[in-house]
Structures are given as C-alpha cells and as structure tokens.
Amino acid sequence: QDQVDLRMTIWSANEAHLAMFNEIADGFTELHPGVTVTFDSLPFDSYTTTLTTQIAGGNAPDLAWILETTAADFVNSGALAPLSETFAATEGYELDDVTEQATALWRADGELYAYPFSTSPFALFVNNDLISEAGAQTPAELIEAGEWNWDNAIAIAASVADTGANGLIVRDFNYQIWQNLASIWRGWGADPWSEDGATCTFADAEMVDAMSFIHSAIFETGAMPGPGENVDFFTGDAAMTITQISRASLLPQGDDAFDWDLVPLPSGPAGSYSVIGQAGIGAFGMGDNVDMAVQFLAYLSNPENSAKLAQFFPPARQSLLNAETLGATNPLLSPQQLETVVVAGITNGVVLPGHAGFAEIQQVVRAELDALWQADADVQAVLTSVCDRITPML
Amino acid sequence: MASVTLSDVKKSYGKAEVIFGIDIDIADGEFVVLVGPSGCGKSTLLRMLAGLETITDGTIEIGDSVVNDLEPKDRDIAMVFQNYALYPHMSVAANMGFSLQHRRVSKAKIEERVRWAATILGLEPYLDRYPRQLSGGQRQRVAMGRAIVRDPKVFLFDEPLSNLDAKLRVVMRGEIKALHQRLRTTTVYVTHDQVEAMTMADKIVVLSGGRVEQIGAPLELYDRPANRFVAGFIGSPSMNFIEGRVGAGGFETDGAILPCPPGVPVGTGAIYGIRPEHFTLAPDAIAAEILIVEPMGSETQVTMKIGQTSVIGLFRERVSATPGQTLGISIDPARVHLFATDTGQRLT
Amino acid sequence: MASVTLSDVKKSYGKAEVIFGIDIDIADGEFVVLVGPSGCGKSTLLRMLAGLETITDGTIEIGDSVVNDLEPKDRDIAMVFQNYALYPHMSVAANMGFSLQHRRVSKAKIEERVRWAATILGLEPYLDRYPRQLSGGQRQRVAMGRAIVRDPKVFLFDEPLSNLDAKLRVVMRGEIKALHQRLRTTTVYVTHDQVEAMTMADKIVVLSGGRVEQIGAPLELYDRPANRFVAGFIGSPSMNFIEGRVGAGGFETDGAILPCPPGVPVGTGAIYGIRPEHFTLAPDAIAAEILIVEPMGSETQVTMKIGQTSVIGLFRERVSATPGQTLGISIDPARVHLFATDTGQRLT
Amino acid sequence: MKVLVYGLMSVLLIPFVFPTWWMVTSSVKPISDIFAFPPDIVPTRFDFSTYGRVFELQPFAQQYWNSAYIAALVTAGTMLFSSMAGYAFARIKFPFANTLFMIVLIGLLIPAEVTIVPLFQIFLGWDMINTHWPLILVPVFGAPSVFATFVMRQFFIALPKELEEAARVDGLGRFRIFWTIALPLARPALGAVAIFTFLHSWNLYLEPIVFLSSPANFTLPQALTQFTDAYGGALWNVQLAAATMTALPVLIVFIIAQRQFVEGLAHSGLKG
Amino acid sequence: MTVAAKSSSPPARKRPFWTMERRDSLAGYLFIAPQMIGITVFVLIPLGLVFWYSLHEWNVLAQTFRFQGLANYQTLLSDPGLPQVLAATGIFSVGLVIFNMSLALLLAVLLDQKLKGIAVYRTLFFSPVVVSLVAWTIVWGFLLQNNGGINALLATFGIEGPNWLRHPTTAMISVIVVQVFKNVGLNMVLFLAALQGVPRELYEAARVDGTPVFKQFTRITLPMISPTVLLTSIITIVGSLQVFAQIAVLTQGGPGMSTTVLVYYLYQQAFQFHKFGYGATLSILLFVIVAVLTFIQWQMRRKLVFYEN
Numbered sequence A: 001q002d003q004v005d006l007r008m009t010i011w012s013a014n015e016a017h018l019a020m021f022n023e024i025a026d027g028f029t030e031l032h033p034g035v036t037v038t039f040d041s042l043p044f045d046s047y048t049t050t051l052t053t054q055i056a057g058g059n060a061p062d063l064a065w066i067l068e069t070t071a072a073d074f075v076n077s078g079a080l081a082p083l084s085e086t087f088a089a090t091e092g093y094e095l096d097d098v099t100e101q102a103t104a105l106w107r108a109d110g111e112l113y114a115y116p117f118s119t120s121p122f123a124l125f126v127n128n129d130l131i132s133e134a135g136a137q138t139p140a141e142l143i144e145a146g147e148w149n150w151d152n153a154i155a156i157a158a159s160v161a162d163t164g165a166n167g168l169i170v171r172d173f174n175y176q177i178w179q180n181l182a183s184i185w186r187g188w189g190a191d192p193w194s195e196d197g198a199t200c201t202f203a204d205a206e207m208v209d210a211m212s213f214i215h216s217a218i219f220e221t222g223a224m225p226g227p228g229e230n231v232d233f234f235t236g237d238a239a240m241t242i243t244q245i246s247r248a249s250l251l252p253q254g255d256d257a258f259d260w261d262l263v264p265l266p267s268g269p270a271g272s273y274s275v276i277g278q279a280g281i282g283a284f285g286m287g288d289n290v291d292m293a294v295q296f297l298a299y300l301s302n303p304e305n306s307a308k309l310a311q312f313f314p315p316a317r318q319s320l321l322n323a324e325t326l327g328a329t330n331p332l333l334s335p336q337q338l339e340t341v342v343v344a345g346i347t348n349g350v351v352l353p354g355h356a357g358f359a360e361i362q363q364v365v366r367a368e369l370d371a372l373w374q375a376d377a378d379v380q381a382v383l384t385s386v387c388d389r390i391t392p393m394l
Numbered sequence B, C: 001m002a003s004v005t006l007s008d009v010k011k012s013y014g015k016a017e018v019i020f021g022i023d024i025d026i027a028d029g030e031f032v033v034l035v036g037p038s039g040c041g042k043s044t045l046l047r048m049l050a051g052l053e054t055i056t057d058g059t060i061e062i063g064d065s066v067v068n069d070l071e072p073k074d075r076d077i078a079m080v081f082q083n084y085a086l087y088p089h090m091s092v093a094a095n096m097g098f099s100l101q102h103r104r105v106s107k108a109k110i111e112e113r114v115r116w117a118a119t120i121l122g123l124e125p126y127l128d129r130y131p132r133q134l135s136g137g138q139r140q141r142v143a144m145g146r147a148i149v150r151d152p153k154v155f156l157f158d159e160p161l162s163n164l165d166a167k168l169r170v171v172m173r174g175e176i177k178a179l180h181q182r183l184r185t186t187t188v189y190v191t192h193d194q195v196e197a198m199t200m201a202d203k204i205v206v207l208s209g210g211r212v213e214q215i216g217a218p219l220e221l222y223d224r225p226a227n228r229f230v231a232g233f234i235g236s237p238s239m240n241f242i243e244g245r246v247g248a249g250g251f252e253t254d255g256a257i258l259p260c261p262p263g264v265p266v267g268t269g270a271i272y273g274i275r276p277e278h279f280t281l282a283p284d285a286i287a288a289e290i291l292i293v294e295p296m297g298s299e300t301q302v303t304m305k306i307g308q309t310s311v312i313g314l315f316r317e318r319v320s321a322t323p324g325q326t327l328g329i330s331i332d333p334a335r336v337h338l339f340a341t342d343t344g345q346r347l348t
Numbered sequence D: 001m002k003v004l005v006y007g008l009m010s011v012l013l014i015p016f017v018f019p020t021w022w023m024v025t026s027s028v029k030p031i032s033d034i035f036a037f038p039p040d041i042v043p044t045r046f047d048f049s050t051y052g053r054v055f056e057l058q059p060f061a062q063q064y065w066n067s068a069y070i071a072a073l074v075t076a077g078t079m080l081f082s083s084m085a086g087y088a089f090a091r092i093k094f095p096f097a098n099t100l101f102m103i104v105l106i107g108l109l110i111p112a113e114v115t116i117v118p119l120f121q122i123f124l125g126w127d128m129i130n131t132h133w134p135l136i137l138v139p140v141f142g143a144p145s146v147f148a149t150f151v152m153r154q155f156f157i158a159l160p161k162e163l164e165e166a167a168r169v170d171g172l173g174r175f176r177i178f179w180t181i182a183l184p185l186a187r188p189a190l191g192a193v194a195i196f197t198f199l200h201s202w203n204l205y206l207e208p209i210v211f212l213s214s215p216a217n218f219t220l221p222q223a224l225t226q227f228t229d230a231y232g233g234a235l236w237n238v239q240l241a242a243a244t245m246t247a248l249p250v251l252i253v254f255i256i257a258q259r260q261f262v263e264g265l266a267h268s269g270l271k272g
Numbered sequence E: 001m002t003v004a005a006k007s008s009s010p011p012a013r014k015r016p017f018w019t020m021e022r023r024d025s026l027a028g029y030l031f032i033a034p035q036m037i038g039i040t041v042f043v044l045i046p047l048g049l050v051f052w053y054s055l056h057e058w059n060v061l062a063q064t065f066r067f068q069g070l071a072n073y074q075t076l077l078s079d080p081g082l083p084q085v086l087a088a089t090g091i092f093s094v095g096l097v098i099f100n101m102s103l104a105l106l107l108a109v110l111l112d113q114k115l116k117g118i119a120v121y122r123t124l125f126f127s128p129v130v131v132s133l134v135a136w137t138i139v140w141g142f143l144l145q146n147n148g149g150i151n152a153l154l155a156t157f158g159i160e161g162p163n164w165l166r167h168p169t170t171a172m173i174s175v176i177v178v179q180v181f182k183n184v185g186l187n188m189v190l191f192l193a194a195l196q197g198v199p200r201e202l203y204e205a206a207r208v209d210g211t212p213v214f215k216q217f218t219r220i221t222l223p224m225i226s227p228t229v230l231l232t233s234i235i236t237i238v239g240s241l242q243v244f245a246q247i248a249v250l251t252q253g254g255p256g257m258s259t260t261v262l263v264y265y266l267y268q269q270a271f272q273f274h275k276f277g278y279g280a281t282l283s284i285l286l287f288v289i290v291a292v293l294t295f296i297q298w299q300m301r302r303k304l305v306f307y308e309n
C-alpha cells in the first residue's frame, strides 16, 4: 500500500489527549500499513483563525476538529467530504447509535459532513460551603423540594454575593462569548435567531426578559460578577458556575477542597431545558487522501474508540450514554449526577447557537451587547439595535 | 564696568585640589590675560568668575560686592566660549538678543541693542542667517555680539580664537582689541597663544599647576621673567636654557664659556637663559655646530650646539651654512637671564 | 622610491570642476609641499594621487607606470591622514603591521618591520597600546609608522600636523623632516601652515582655485613671488599691498611717494608690495601715522597708515610711540615687489 | 531637590516594575491567591508545583531550545546581512543606491498581518510549513531586518571615512574593509541591532502560530498560550510560571549587560 | 621650476571595462544582494499578491476566488464599521505618540542628571522592553480588571477606580498606557543619548545669559534634540499603526468598536470572518496610511526640525 500521511488539527496540546489520539492512530496504522496520522495542536484562542490560514494557504489538513459555532460555515462551504456512505458501509459502525440531535448540526441536505465528536452538556457546579455560610438553601435541597428554578437559583447567588464572595459565574462568558448565555436564556425559550437562521429574534420578548433577568442579576442584586471582574469558581470564590461537566477535573483537592455538587440547569419561565456544546470532526474534501481520511474518521468514531474517547469527550452514542459507561471515565461524579445531568443533558440538549458567518456575527453582537453591560442600560433598545445590525448578515 | 578682585581663591574637585589660593586684582577697564600650560586651571578660574563653578574657598568680588554665591545671571558678566556656544537653531539676531529676552527688555529695545552690536561688529548683513551659514570668524563675532549687547560689567573670554585659522586669528585679535578700546569693559581673557597674550594684555597672569607664577605687563614678563617657568613659557620659540655655573670669565658650561651678566657670585651653579632671537652672527665669537637650518623667508631658524647643549637661534639674516659646519655667534650679556638651579627663581 | 608626474590632471564632481588641468613633476626622493587656501583642491589632488578619487582627465604616473585606473593598494603609496585614521580597535603594532598582513608577508618579517619602524619613531614602549591610550603626538607617530613599514614608493601627507598644538607641531615637523632625510622617499605633503611649507619643502606648489599659481623652492617663492596671490599667501604677516602708479620720483600712491625698483615704465598703474619685516625705522624718511602698536617681546608689530593705506610693519626694535604719533620708516627698493593691477602678475 | 527627583522617579517606576513583579510572584502563588482582591504584593503562600507542570503539559524544554536557537540564528544572520546592506548603502557609491534604499524601507511600513497569507503560500510552495525556516528566513531577509539595516546605515554614515581610505591604501578590498575595519568598529550599533533582533524573534507571536503546528516545534510565546486545561481554560498559574521562565533569563542578561545594551542603543546612530 | 609645459600629451589610452567605479558598484550590489533578494521575495512579492487578492472575492471556506475588480474598494467606502475603526486608529496612534514621547522625554530629562544609582533607574525603566509582549499584556489584563490591582491601589487612596477595560474611553486609555509602559524605554534611551549630545556650553551660555530653566528646556533642549524627536516619532507612529497583540489580549477591540484599530479590524475580516479579499483591501489601506504619514512627517522635518548641516 502507498505511504499516506494524514494530518489532523485539534486545539488540544494536552499530553493525555494526544497519547490517546496517537494510540487510536496506531491502531489504524495496523489495519492500514503505510498510513500514518499526525495530530497538529493549534492554540485554542486562535484555532479557527489558524486553520483558516492553512486552508487559505492551500495547506488544509486532512481532518480537522471543528467548533459548534463555525459548524454552519464548514458544513455549508462544501469544503468537507460527505461521510454517510462510508460510515454506513463500515462494519460494526452502527451509525444509528449516534443520536439524531447530536448530528443535526453537522448535516446539510441529509448528508453528514462531520462526526459529532464531543457533546458536552452545560450544568451547574455548586459550592455548598459558601451557600451554607450565607444561610441559603442548597440547590440540592431546592431540587428535592421541586423548587429548582432561576429565581431561586439567583437568590442563592445574591445572598452569597452579599457575604463578599461571588454568586453565579457563567464560565468562559467574560462578557465576550455571549453565546454561552444560551445556558440561561434557553430557560426563557429565547434564541438569537429563528430556526432557519434568517430572522433575528434578539429583540423578542423572551430574549428581552431573559437579558433583563441577567442584567438585574449583575447590576442590581450583584448575583453575577460584573464585567471586568475575573473570578473563578474552582478556586472556591463563588457560589455557582455554569459550565460543561467535563470541567469537574478542575475541582480542587486537599486543603482547598470544598463541598461541591453538580446539578442540572434550573428551570426557567419556559420550563426545564438543557444546553450542550459540541465539537465535530470533519475530513476535507480537497485533499489527495480524502478516502483514507474518511476511513480514519470512521475508525476513530467507531463504538470501540468512542468508548475510549468518552473519558475526555462525552460521546453522542446512545449505547454509551449510561451512568455505567460514563462513570468509569468520570469517577468524580455520582451515578445520579451522571444520569440527571449528563445523560439527560445530551439526550435533550439544544446545541449552542451557531450560524453561517458566525465569527462576524459573533463580533458584531459582542460589540453591540457591550452597551448592555452598563448599569443604566436600556435592554430593549440594545437588543433592538443588535437586530438592526445583524439582520443584513443573516 | 567694574573692578574684579580674587582673594585666596581655591578650588577642589572632590579630593583633587586644582586651584591653590589665587590672588588677582583687576582694575576697572583693564584687559587681563590668563596664560599657562594646558590643565593649569585657566578655564576653571574663569568659570569660577562666571559662576559656572562653585568656589571652594576665598572670595571673588566684582565691583564692590562679593559674588561667591551669586548665580551667573546675577553677576552681570558676559562670557565668550572657545567653541562660541552659539545656539545653532537661532538666527544671528536671535542669538544676540536671547539674553535680553529674559530681562524684561522691550522688543524695540532688544532690536536696537542687537542692531547696535551688529554695526560695531560688521554683522548687519548676517542678522537673519544661522550660525551654520557663517564662517568661523563671523561666528566668533556673533559670540562677541552676544556678549556685548547686554553691556555687562565684565567680559570673560575662554580661548575665543583657538578655533580659527592663523590669518583669521590675527584679524579677530585686532577686532577684540578695538572693541575693548571702544567699550573699555573690564576683560579677563584666557589663551595659550603667546602672541595674543603679548599683544592684547594690559596685564598677563601666568598660571602653572593652579598657582600664579607671575603677574605683570607683557614686556615686563618678556624682559624680566620671575622664574625659569615664566621665562620658558613666554616667547616663541622658547628661551634656550643651558646648565652650568658662574665662573670668573663668564658662564661655564660643558664645552663652552659664555658671556654672563654681573651680580651673581662666582661659583654659583645656575641655569643660563638666552632667547633664540638674542643671538647675533659674529664670525669670531662663540663657535656653534650647526644641526638644522630652516630658512623661513624673513628669518632663519638654526638649531645648533653650544658646548653639549642644543639650542635654537633665530637670525634675521639668511644663513647659507649647512649642517655640520660651524657658526660664529655672539651673545649680549644684558640679554642673558640667570636662574637658580634648584628653585628656578631669577638670580639677577 | 619613484618620481611622480601629473599631466593635465582634471577633476570634476558632477558638473562642478574643482581641478583645472594641473601639471607637476616630482623627482625621485623630492619633498614637495602643496599649499593654498582652504578649498583650493589640495586634498583632492593628493587623494587622486592615492587613488582614493578617480581622475576626470589627464594622467598620473608613479615611477614609469600610469596609475590612473589602479586601486590604491596597487599604487605602492602610503598616506598619512589629517586625523591619522588609526584603527581604533587595533593595537599600535597591529595598526602598523596591518598593511603587510594583506601582502603575504611572513609573520616574522612583519614583526621585524614593525619593530624597525617603532625604533625609528620611538614607539617601542607603546606597541601594545591602543590608539585611544596615546597622546596626539604619539598617534601622529603611529600614523607615520604605518606609512613607513611598507617602504612605499611615495608618501602622501594631508595636513598631518594640524591636529597638534603649536609646540608639538614644531617637534613633529622636525621628525618628519629627519625621517625624510633618512629614508629619502618621494613625499607629497599638504599643509596650510606657512612655516611647515617653508621649512620642510624642497619644492612648494602653490594652488589656488584648482590651478597652480607657482611652483618653486621656498625662498624663491618668498623672494620672487610670481604674482600677487603667491606674494600675499607666502609670508606671515602677509605682504602689504598699496595701489598706485609708477611715477618718475618713485611709486605714487594717494598721499605718499615710495621708493620703487627700476625696470617698470613710468606711468604704469601697479600694486606695490612690501613685506612687514622689510620696513626699517629711519626718522627722516617716509612718515607713517601709527594706528596700533603691539609689542611682542622680540619684535614689535605696528599697524600704521602710509598715505591712505593701512599697512603692518614688523620691527625688531621696541617701538615706544603710541597710536596717533608719526613714525619715520624707510623702504629698500630692492625689497619691493610690483604687480600688475589687473592680472596681478609680477612686473619686475 | 535631589530627594524630589528620586521620589518622582520612584513613583514613576511603579508601572514599569510592578507588572513584572506581579508575574514572577504570582507564578509561585496557589491559583486561588492570584485572584485575591486586593492582590498580595508579596506572596503569602507558595506553590512551586506549577513550574513542574510547565514541563509536563508541553515539551517546554524543547520549545525553549527552539526559541533560543531560532533567535540566535536570526540575530546572527540579521547582524551580518543588515550590516552588509547598511554598509553598502552608507558607504559604496553605485547607481540607484537611493532608489534601492527607498525600496528596502518599504519593509519598515508593513505590519506582519498584511503579508502573512502570501508568505504562507510561498513557504508552502517551498515545503517549509511546520518547520522553523519561515521564522528564520523572514526576519533575516524580510521586513523585520529593514530596521537593522537602517540603524547600521546611520551608524556607518557617521563612521570616519578616512579609516576605510587608510585601509584601501593599506591594500584591502571592499569586503575585507567591511569585515576587518567597519564591522569591528560598528560594535555599538551591532549591539543595538542584536538586542532588537533577538527580542523581536524571541517574542514573535503571530508567525509561529501560523507557520507551526506541532508542539515539539513551537516557540515560547506560542507555547505560553497553550497552557490550558483539557478544555481550553487558561491555567493561569502555570502560564505565569512559563511566562516567568520565558522572561527572566532575558531580563537577567539585560540587567547584567544593561550598560552595553543601553549605550549601544544610544550610540547606534539613531539620532536622526 | 615653473609649470612644466608638456610638449605632447600622452596618447589617449583605452580605459579598461572594470574601472574603479565599476568594481566598486559591483561590490555594492553584492553587499545588498542578500537583503534585496529577501525584500523582493518576502516583502515586494507578498505585497503585490496582497494587492492582487484585494481585487478578488475570496472566501476561504467556500473556496471562492473570483476576480471582481475594485468591488472591495467600493465596499471599503461604504463599510459602516470603517469610520469607527479609523477614528479608533487615529485616537490610539495620536494618544500613544503624545503620551509616549512626553513620558520618554520626562524620563530622559530625569535620568540625564548626575545622581547616584541613576543607572539602576535607567535599567528598570527600560526593563519592560525585554519582557515578552504577550506576558506583559496578560499581566496588565489582570491588573486592569474592575477588581484588579489598579483599582485596589486606588481604593487605598479612597478612590473608586473605573472599570477600565469596559468603558470606551478608559479602555482606549488603558490600551495606550499599557503599550507606552511597555516600549517607552526605547525612546527614553534615544532621547537620553540626544540630550547628552547637546553641548554643555549651550546651557552654560544660557545660564550666563540668565535664561530660566524652563526656557532652557523649551528654547534650547527641545530644538537641539528635534532630529531625534522626529525620528522616534516616525518609528513610534509606524509602530502604533501595527499594534495588534495588545488589543487582542486586552480588549478584543471592545467595548463596542472603541478599540478596534485598523490592523485588528483587518485581522478580523481576513482571519476570523474569512474575507481574505476584503482583508487584503484593508491591508492596502493600512499600507497607504502608514506610507503617507511617514512621508508627511519626513517632509515636515524641514519646518520643524533643526539640522546642523
């Protein structure tokens, strides 16, 4: 067989991740002698930028990890190779095992262009020590009482904030990555744009209510840290944080350890909901080794390897979505937590918003929303102007 | 205008003493020249007068007031620097008027003073030029103009002509002298040029190693130098010195006996001083072996050997002899200076 | 060693012509001095000889070969620059040996030559020093050492002494002359110093505005300057010039009649030239009004007015008269030069 | 008066030294103390484990070596080629010298962001992507070297011409004059160029990100951004430890050799 | 001896082709060859390519590369973001240059004194220059947070500091100030050298003339160092128009568009929004602005700058 070198870009430079990927790649080489796979780590911050530069320079990788926000761009661009046929033809692949929701983002006209490689639900980590100190009820108690909703959740945060610690942090939001607020506004049923992506819904009543809620949590009750305040839940400085469950590994051990809990997102006016982040892996259609790249992708995502990957990257395979499998790789979480947060989250979750040309929309919205993060902001007016600006782009 | 008095003025830089207690009296309107070898403290002394250096000890008076602790600007002096220190970015007029601007003088008055100075110095055509557009002599004049506009009590000059070429130096020397004759401002002038000192000074102060060697009128120093240092320093080419002792028949040196002035006891070891221009050709007098002959047009400089000492003679005549030959020369004892071998003090 | 011949050498910088066709023959072993006012082209000429400037026209021969297009290194010349151009990053020995290193000379031989040159110049104690650790005179010597180690055909000097002070200049002048007497290498020497030119040259070339004014031995130029330019240029203080016309009883100028050499037709308008040192005091001769008296010890310089012209006289005597008084002076007609009013050419 | 000057200077100094101080001290604080408000000026608790983790998370030693050898090569190359060009532009007369110099100066006006895509294409054509060649060739021969050429030219213009003429008379050709006379005398300017060039290469950020893709090839500034947890979140304390290790050697070398650095810069002919 | 009359001029000789001038020119070309080739390959050709791209619509992901003439330039004229970007660029550059130059001058004047330990101060003021830009900016990012070091410091004086990076004005000030502290050491050293190059006699003359200290500074020092001021201001302006990493780390161009300077904008357009054709157009705009500004400053030197020769 001809010598083929496949190259795949990922954002992680983490040694454990790379070791696992290399192990899988070695397995593939055994099946296909002469085929090797190398993994290029691009910095997370500039991942898409660098990838784009490589493509522009004519040096597209054979495979690439793709973030949910740019999914639409890649899937619709025609740059990616179609996968369905090869997957279906691969023995023991069991394409049906991959959930319908998880692949929605990566399909165009029924064809699958990337494999939903990591599907990570958003949940709420809780510092029970701080909450008890503030004399508030813990989320667990509220869940028990069936009163786990945003009003109560934010009240807890506010009471902790009153003690001088911090309330609720939306991790990685930093007043820049506004799409992470979907983990809140979905509780109001709000969305940035319509399902087909053609109409701006930022100024709709649901979004205005949700944003007003967030605004007041920041500027009136102080339940959320304000802009320009860098605080971290995992150092024990905040009552709660919304983030993906995989961050559990950041929980401090030993001296700094605190009594933590992981709970599902509270329900909002529109009922209960969940939100997931998702990354896909696609093969580029213009390379010389497209077929081999697609075959590797099929190998990488077969049930056996998916189970391996699950220790870092929550899978989108029904068969793996049970507390038992997930528990083996997430020893910190209790079966109950896995069941209510992870399995339920992945099964029912809505993916973070994305759109064709998302990077530009992201920037424009970010710039417009900066006006919202002022104490005296007029929520309705700001959101209306967001729509004014992005409607031409949708 | 004012007199200037330095009394026991001393200066040290840290531990290093450079001026060792100097007394000089300068009368109102006098032109005093400071000379001395490089590093003897001329500039330091002048700068202490100007207030640019502090005084370690002693007093300096200008007019009737002690100025030890006055800022330069309050001493009412003007200074001309060796490299002129013209402001390169200002026109000639601006350079000259600059000091008046800070003394609440009206524009019209400044203009008038500048024009007056420019007229005296022949600088009218250049008032709008910049220093870089001027020749060396013109720059020198601007520096003087800057000094005179203010009509200060004392002018201080630190080697103002040393950056000019020989011809121009002669011209500017004349101009400074004329200016002094016209304005009669008390002037202290530092130079290391013989001719400048001799021709310009009312009074020369010879310094050496931070001490005064002699103060006097130019010809006084030339005719009766107080010590060997001054004798060697004043006059060009330098005075010749021959070691030996006073004998009965004249001054005895290794290989020759020379005419000797009276008044020094026989037997005294001494240094015999005779200026190059004070030899005369005289066939049957002292025999000197010729080493080098350098005709210079009006004069001929001959390096020759009297006894074992090589001396320089300057003759108005053309000397056609060549190296190796012997020249007959005579010496007028009245022109001879004798100095103590040890102290170098004048003996006669 | 070699002769040097310049034939119709010209130089233009772009459109500006600066050397207008110069012919000079220099014999083997001769010491030729180029003098002339600043900007007359002395350095340019020397640099063309060295090969540092290209020649616009004409030929330069060194020995028997035309060197017009030879690189400096192939001309076998050595040059001493005004600022010495010592390599600051090399020791004295390295500076002197540097040129030999590039001529495939063995190490031992280089060392020998350097030591030889150092001995001649008294530089042995300084061979390991760097230029910055030397005094001005020592640097000058190193520059000469660098030139002599190679034993070139021709030495070129561009104002080598002008950065030294007066005393040192005299010393180094003697050393260069002694060196030339010892090595007898053909030498071209640029200076603007009168005394250097007069005392060092076998032959002086007077340049002005890119042309040769006169070539001759020093005393020839002093005694019989070919034109007014040379007359004014050679001699210090400068020759006095008085305008007027040759009359029957002498030279007639506004307010005075002066003794006049024979040989110029009566009635010719002319310029009368007389050197300051050629006036003598004579009570009843020509009356001159005294303007300035500058006693200088051995001589007295008097600025005075003859008729309407102000002239300078240099007297060996002390002159005790003061400005305003009248001085009686006499002039030896044999010492008088007459020049054509228009061309400035010598008339007698 | 003196006290006033010292006082003023010391106050002005705060924004210049405090950030570095903060970086160094924070790198040995436990992460929770980094976010303490108000920040501790002197660490109260120490955690040196971050320094070990720097090497666990990335092939940091290798990356250190990459940065060092690239910067060294770039510095040496720039010193050579820029001084050659600067010398010729200052000292040798040849037709179109001024025009060519103007063309070279265009390099001063171009931010790296402008030409990075075409450069990427060029290096892809030469099969040099994910090698260190672009990080060496572009700084030595491209836009970043222009500043060095400019500095060297300014310096050589001011170098007395007679030195070279003496060397010509002494029998040297152009290249040897350059190598044995001009270059040794240009040490102050070369020093300044070396500092600039080294720092520029050492701190290069955009280019490595674009041209390099495997961690073993990374350079330090690029590596600094890679100290994230498994989910892209920054590991602040590890990052600060790595940043400290990146900055300290340069800082120490600078402090030791600051006289040469500063004076070289001052006398580099950058006086207009 | 008089001027030798040459009887016959020597026969006209043929000059060899490799005259001294030609040999020297060749040497000149060889000396600049490495850099000239480098500039051609790594600057001129890329610049030409950038211009070529600017005439195209090029979407990297969609793989479109379509010639469209000056359409991108028309887009440029009607780009609603551009006025804001140009304003931010202008404010940033002007603010940076003014603050940088005046601080550099102040420091240079302070350091120009003969005081004990002055070298230590000089070293410390210069030290940020050698710290990596990314590290420097990250640290300042921490310090400038609402609950960061700066406000903590202000709080000890009872001042409630603004939320620096979250208000358009203070964000711009912050970016400028961080950049100035990073690099002002360079200009400081250059100014220091220039100050030390002013002949001491000028100040002495001024003292004798009775010029007040402040006037000495404005009327003598400043004009005398004006060539250095010009050169450093050009370098600083050109540098300020290329500032990128600071913005990326500190503000990402916000809040709003308040700190989105031209380089950052073109980076966004090309690399984040994948509009390489339009990015290339903005690149050309940036290049033209830098070139024009440099040219204007260079021309102004005749009016504003004093040159000795």
Ligand SMILES: Nc1ncnc2c1ncn2[C@@H]1O[C@H](COP(=O)(O)OP(=O)(O)OP(=O)(O)O)[C@@H](O)[C@H]1O
Pocket: B013, B016, B018, B036, B037, B038, B039, B040, B041, B042, B043, B044, B045, B192
């Ligand atoms: N700032 C200073 N610190 C220490 N010593 C100094 C200082 N300035 C001058 N000196 C020393 O003081 C002495 C006198 O110096 P000064 O400049 O007055 O000499 P000078 O007679 O003017 O010499 P020159 O003829 O060379 O100008 C010298 O030995 C000099 O080295």
Ligand SMILES: Nc1ncnc2c1ncn2[C@@H]1O[C@H](COP(=O)(O)OP(=O)(O)OP(=O)(O)O)[C@@H](O)[C@H]1O
Pocket: C013, C016, C018, C036, C037, C038, C039, C040, C041, C042, C043, C044, C045, C192
């Ligand atoms: N590179 C040049 N370009 C144009 N003109 C020049 C150049 N070099 C010299 N000149 C001109 O050539 C003339 C002769 O200059 P040169 O240096 O030979 O004079 P010089 O006699 O050596 O003067 P000085 O006594 O001042 O050294 C001058 O008018 C000068 O301006």
Ligand SMILES: O=P(O)(O)OC[C@H](O)CO
Pocket: A068, A118, A119, A120, A246, A277, A278, A279, A312, A313, A314, D230, D231
């Ligand atoms: O690969 P993961 O699990 O880190 O996914 C990253 C998230 O999807 C980003 O939102």
Ligand SMILES: [Mg+2]
Pocket: B042, B043, B044
């Ligand atoms: Mg002095």
Ligand SMILES: [Mg+2]
Pocket: C042, C043, C044
């Ligand atoms: Mg000359």
